[in-house]
Amino acid sequence: MYKLIKKDKKTKARVGKFTTQHGEVSTPNFMPVGTSATVKTLTPEEVKAAGTEIILSNAYHLMLRPGADVIKEAGGLHKFMHWDGPILTDSGGFQVFSLSKLRKIKDDGVEFQSHIDGSRQFITPESVVEFQQVLGSDIMMVLDECIHYPCQRDYAEKSLKITTDWARRSRDWSLAGARDTSSDISSSVASSSLAMTQKKQMLFGIVQGGAYLDLRKQAVEELIEIGFDGYAVGGLSVGEPRELMYEIIDVTLPLLPEDNLHYLMGVGTPQDILETVERGADIFDCVVPTRNGRNGTAFTSKGNVKIRNAKYTKDNLPIDEECVCPCCKDYTRAYIHHLFSIDEILGLRLLSLHNITFYAKLMKNIREAITDDRFAEFKKGFLTNYKEKEK
Amino acid sequence: MYKLIKKDKKTKARVGKFTTQHGEVSTPNFMPVGTSATVKTLTPEEVKAAGTEIILSNAYHLMLRPGADVIKEAGGLHKFMHWDGPILTDSGGFQVFSLSKLRKIKDDGVEFQSHIDGSRQFITPESVVEFQQVLGSDIMMVLDECIHYPCQRDYAEKSLKITTDWARRSRDWSLAGARDTSSDISSSVASSSLAMTQKKQMLFGIVQGGAYLDLRKQAVEELIEIGFDGYAVGGLSVGEPRELMYEIIDVTLPLLPEDNLHYLMGVGTPQDILETVERGADIFDCVVPTRNGRNGTAFTSKGNVKIRNAKYTKDNLPIDEECVCPCCKDYTRAYIHHLFSIDEILGLRLLSLHNITFYAKLMKNIREAITDDRFAEFKKGFLTNYKEKEK
Numbered sequence: 095m096y097k098l099i100k101k102d103k104k105t106k107a108r109v110g111k112f113t114t115q116h117g118e119v120s121t122p123n124f125m126p127v128g129t130s131a132t133v134k135t136l137t138p139e140e141v142k143a144a145g146t147e148i149i150l151s152n153a154y155h156l157m158l159r160p161g162a163d164v165i166k167e168a169g170g171l172h173k174f175m176h177w178d179g180p181i182l183t184d185s186g187g188f189q190v191f192s193l194s195k196l197r198k199i200k201d202d203g204v205e206f207q208s209h210i211d212g213s214r215q216f217i218t219p220e221s222v223v224e225f226q227q228v229l230g231s232d233i234m235m236v237l238d239e240c241i242h243y244p245c246q247r248d249y250a251e252k253s254l255k256i257t258t259d260w261a262r263r264s265r266d267w268s269l270a271g272a273r274d275t276s277s278d279i280s281s282s283v284a285s286s287s288l289a290m291t292q293k294k295q296m297l298f299g300i301v302q303g304g305a306y307l308d309l310r311k312q313a314v315e316e317l318i319e320i321g322f323d324g325y326a327v328g329g330l331s332v333g334e335p336r337e338l339m340y341e342i343i344d345v346t347l348p349l350l351p352e353d354n355l356h357y358l359m360g361v362g363t364p365q366d367i368l369e370t371v372e373r374g375a376d377i378f379d380c381v382v383p384t385r386n387g388r389n390g391t392a393f394t395s396k397g398n399v400k401i402r403n404a405k406y407t408k409d410n411l412p413i414d415e416e417c418v419c420p421c422c423k424d425y426t427r428a429y430i431h432h433l434f435s436i437d438e439i440l441g442l443r444l445l446s447l448h449n450i451t452f453y454a455k456l457m458k459n460i461r462e463a464i465t466d467d468r469f470a471e472f473k474k475g476f477l478t479n480y481k482e483k484e485k
Numbered sequence: 486m487y488k489l490i491k492k493d494k495k496t497k498a499r500v501g502k503f504t505t506q507h508g509e510v511s512t513p514n515f516m517p518v519g520t521s522a523t524v525k526t527l528t529p530e531e532v533k534a535a536g537t538e539i540i541l542s543n544a545y546h547l548m549l550r551p552g553a554d555v556i557k558e559a560g561g562l563h564k565f566m567h568w569d570g571p572i573l574t575d576s577g578g579f580q581v582f583s584l585s586k587l588r589k590i591k592d593d594g595v596e597f598q599s600h601i602d603g604s605r606q607f608i609t610p611e612s613v614v615e616f617q618q619v620l621g622s623d624i625m626m627v628l629d630e631c632i633h634y635p636c637q638r639d640y641a642e643k644s645l646k647i648t649t650d651w652a653r654r655s656r657d658w659s660l661a662g663a664r665d666t667s668s669d670i671s672s673s674v675a676s677s678s679l680a681m682t683q684k685k686q687m688l689f690g691i692v693q694g695g696a697y698l699d700l701r702k703q704a705v706e707e708l709i710e711i712g713f714d715g716y717a718v719g720g721l722s723v724g725e726p727r728e729l730m731y732e733i734i735d736v737t738l739p740l741l742p743e744d745n746l747h748y749l750m751g752v753g754t755p756q757d758i759l760e761t762v763e764r765g766a767d768i769f770d771c772v773v774p775t776r777n778g779r780n781g782t783a784f785t786s787k788g789n790v791k792i793r794n795a796k797y798t799k800d801n802l803p804i805d806e807e808c809v810c811p812c813c814k815d816y817t818r819a820y821i822h823h824l825f826s827i828d829e830i831l832g833l834r835l836l837s838l839h840n841i842t843f844y845a846k847l848m849k850n851i852r853e854a855i856t857d858d859r860f861a862e863f864k865k866g867f868l869t870n871y872k873e874k875e876k
């Protein structure tokens with residue numbers, strides 16, 4: 095599904111594209127986060143017009159609310175939320191281990207309490223794939239355990255063993271669903287998953303292993319042996335120093351098959367994206383553009399604008415003079431400052447829209463720079479301007 | 486500024502239009518409320534696309550936040566909020582007497598404490614017009630005292646005396662600003678107000694008098710003697726029974742000049758609008774469509790849909806099958822129910838948008854019905870369907 099188009103001459107940066115049932119995505123690219131079937135504050139039309147080619151949603155959240163029945167009856171996640179482009183759904187492994195209470199890893203899956211209503215839930219690698227098949231997402235992620243930093247060696251080893259086992263079971267279940275409707279899977283599930291799998295939902299493996307580089311290497315080898323449509327690096331941005339994150343990526347990415355997509359989960363800031371594109375990463379997701387937008391922080395090529403700052407009270411310039419999004423075309427800093435001062439929703443909308451536009455533009459600029467063999471210069475120029483005003 | 490086009494044969498309902506510096510408005514019409522320079526949750530483009538021809542904003546709120554300086558520097562309210570259609574600004578009389586603390590009516594104006602930060606404020610009829618001239622609204626409202634229901638006769642009489650005095654002073658100040666830049670008004674104010682008045686901002690008087698019909702009559706006579714560009718009936722929907730409100734309107738509206746606009750302030754529900762269009766009212770404003778939208782209640786021709794209701798969990802119909810707004814075209818009740826269940830902003834946006842579309846459509850249907858001499862039938866048909874499901 096992934097086609098490598100061009101490799102940068104000086105770095106590991108690469109331009110490519112991948113094809114899904116809901117359209118093509120050029121890489122490197124960034125996925126705005128629509129955790130609960132909505133990219134917060136925005137309509138799908140706005141998200142698309144901002145330049146977004148693919149969004150991320152989350153199986154853990156959707157499983158709890160609104161649940162499989164509702165989305166199945168709506169005809170899948172795309173129809174439910176009125177987004178007709180590609181969707182990647184995270185498995186919820188990260189959420190099970192960060193949000194839920196009393197989680198307990200058993201042989202066959204994880205028992206946990208919902209962070210919303212305390213209800214007892216039980217998921218398995220199989221049920222998580224099955225749920226994503228009901229969602230009909232273009233890319234499904236396997237259930238994994240995302241360990242935090244720091245983490246003891248023996249726990250990391252034990253965890254990786256489980257994660258790899260789950261990855262194999264996810265792959266097996268996905269293939270079985272595609273092959274065989276008369277398996278022991280309940281009939282409604284089987285028919286639904288067959289239908290979905292026939293639509294070529296892809297399944298990605300997730301490289302874990304914490305900050306132990308040999309475990310990362312082991313994880314990659316085991317996942318490749320199982321075989322996936324693409325590979326993600328998880329367990330990043332979980333408390334480790336930035337330089338250690340880059341080191342993990344430096345070791346891990348070159349081990350991944352060149353003809354598969356490389357997805358860095360939960361990354362990141364513009365700086366992180368540039369640093370890791372340079373190391374060979376293809377796609378990213380992060381709550382930063384939308385969450386920062388709702389908190390009143392706008393990304394610009396000259397650094398961040400914290401719009402609540404009193405200095406913007408009478409500033410009739412746009413958020414970013416170089417940006418052509420509706421927020422920058424139609425509204426001033428003074429007006430958006432006013433909206434945030436009085437907690438008006440339009441303010442959250444405008445900065446969310448601007449920020450995902452900024453991210454989409456950044457990714458486009460990165461692709462063009464790699465194509466033109468000037469990625470290193472682009473990165474240097476961007477970070478020089480960007481840092482300058484962040485101080 | 487108002488042109489009567491057609492009178493209904495059976496009722497006092499009438500179709501007309503009025504012209505402002507920012508465009509024409511057909512009547513009867515409804516103004517969505519943009520209290521603080523934003524129609525809550527929506528962009529001006531969305532408000533316009535919904536069929537809205539004029540919006541209302543509020544001098545009291547804008548005076549406190551962001552204040553005259555900010556809006557003046559932005560070049561007026563239209564530019565500040567990026568709405569290029571007509572704006573009517575309420576004076577804030579209602580807010581001074583309902584929101585603020587420790588208000589004290591003095592000879593020359595009102596002293597009150599801001600409901601936001603407790604700061605001491607003093608406004609006069611003149612300063613309120615002056616502020617609306619800085620805003621550059623198309624229709625300015627005079628400062629008035631909006632008394633509540635019930636109200637003692639002697640208080641109502643005393644209050645009306647003040648309100649009429651303020652109305653005269655507002656008119657005088659507005660005319661003086663237009664005529665004479667070398668008056669004793671400070672030069673910056675004078676030049677700004679001259680500029681604004683040259684742009685033909687209109688000034689409306691407000692009929693008060695509580696539930697005392699003879700005071701209402703007296704108020705109308707005094708206001709007509711002073712002379713305004715249009716006349717509003719205020720002090721409605723302040724706790725009085727609905728039938729009494731209609732009685733006040735029955736007595737008051739026929740006394741207003743036929744060749745001026747009749748504005749019913751703070752009214753109302755679809756039913757109230759139909760009942761009072763029948764009595765000769767031309768324009769309306771009310772927070773109901775936007776506030777109800779944010780609370781999860783959608784207006785439809787068949788009655789209200791309370792979208793949080795569990796029965797909508799798997800309902801894949803649109804909010805209103807007869808509506809063509811983006812909310813009804815693109816999203817299902819099940820999805821919007823989900824958004825409200827998880828407190829997602831997109832839900833507030835979609836129902837706000839639908840509700841103002843519903844109001845704009847209602848007003849269009851009313852105008853067409855009057856034009857076609859079938860207003861009474863339209864009203865009866867609407868209320869029959871609408872009530873049916875409201876139970």
